Amino acid sequence: MNAVEMPLIKLVNVSKIYNSNGIAVNALKNISIGIAPGEYTVIAGPSGSGKTTMLNLIGTLDTCSGGEILIDNQDVSRKTSKELAEFRLHKMGFVFQAYNLIPVLTAMENIEFAMMLKKISEKIRHEKAMHIMDELGIADLAKKRPNEMSGGQQQRVAVARAIVNDPLIVLADEPTANLDSKTGDSLLNLMEQMNEEKGITFLFSSHDKQVMDRAKRLVILKDGMITEDNILR
Numbered sequence: 001m002n003a004v005e006m007p008l009i010k011l012v013n014v015s016k017i018y019n020s021n022g023i024a025v026n027a028l029k030n031i032s033i034g035i036a037p038g039e040y041t042v043i044a045g046p047s048g049s050g051k052t053t054m055l056n057l058i059g060t061l062d063t064c065s066g067g068e069i070l071i072d073n074q075d076v077s078r079k080t081s082k083e084l085a086e087f088r089l090h091k092m093g094f095v096f097q098a099y100n101l102i103p104v105l106t107a108m109e110n111i112e113f114a115m116m117l118k119k120i121s122e123k124i125r126h127e128k129a130m131h132i133m134d135e136l137g138i139a140d141l142a143k144k145r146p147n148e149m150s151g152g153q154q155q156r157v158a159v160a161r162a163i164v165n166d167p168l169i170v171l172a173d174e175p176t177a178n179l180d181s182k183t184g185d186s187l188l189n190l191m192e193q194m195n196e197e198k199g200i201t202f203l204f205s206s207h208d209k210q211v212m213d214r215a216k217r218l219v220i221l222k223d224g225m226i227t228e229d230n231i232l233r
């Protein structure tokens with residue numbers, strides 16, 4: 001098989017069982033899917049269907065109970081937590097509610113944070129952060145801390161932070177959940193533009209019709225299983 005045909009994200013018979021107070025919850029049941037580089041995919045489905053679980057596994061923030069997960073041809077279950085941290089830093093961007101902005105840092109510092117971890121020089125860091133903020137129309141927020149910004153502004157900063165490092169994959173869990181439809185729409189425009197211009201692979205979870213309507217590929221999860229998977233455009 002040549003490299004072009006290899007999916008960037010590959011799940012083979014993946015299951016996830018949570019144990020809460022002795023009760024087993026089967027959150028994902030033998031899921032298999034391949035996602036090619038440059039795809040723009042929305043995972044939809046009702047609340048509790050397993051969307052966040054699936055994104056957490058793909059983001060290597062949690063481990064599966066069975067099956068195999070390959071990201072960029074690497075079996076993530078074979079990596080140590082230190083290797084995974086490095087892997088995420090170089091390959092992934094997150095727009096997760098639980099991974100929100102660091103309250104004591106300004107927008108600019110939040111955007112630069114991952115680049116600091118990657119030991120990128122201050123000059124390049126500033127240039128890249130300024131450039132991305134300009135592109136996203138948030139340059140005026142550079143010196144603001146999260147509690148001085150609206151939800152929509154914080155989401156934009158979170159997107160800037162997720163894409164500033166040119167990741168292979170951006171994972172976004174319910175990215176429009178706290179936004180009005182106008183702000184949500186401009187956020188989606190932005191991500192679609194990044195997908196088309198930079199070829200970044202986007203994977204969202206959402207049960208928001210606004211997000212589903214704009215998916216290029218729509219995967220439906222129900223009760224921990226994939227019930228539909230369609231390429232729309």
Ligand code: ADP
Pocket residue numbers: 018019020025026027045046047048049050051052053054
């Ligand atoms: P969605 O994001 O589609 O709403 P989730 O992935 O959050 O779905 O949850 C899938 C199922 O797993 C639900 O039944 C949920 O209650 C359960 N679940 C999620 N996280 C945990 C956890 N940490 N412990 C126990 N059960 C969990």
Ligand code: MG
Pocket residue numbers: 051052053205
């Ligand atoms: Mg969820």
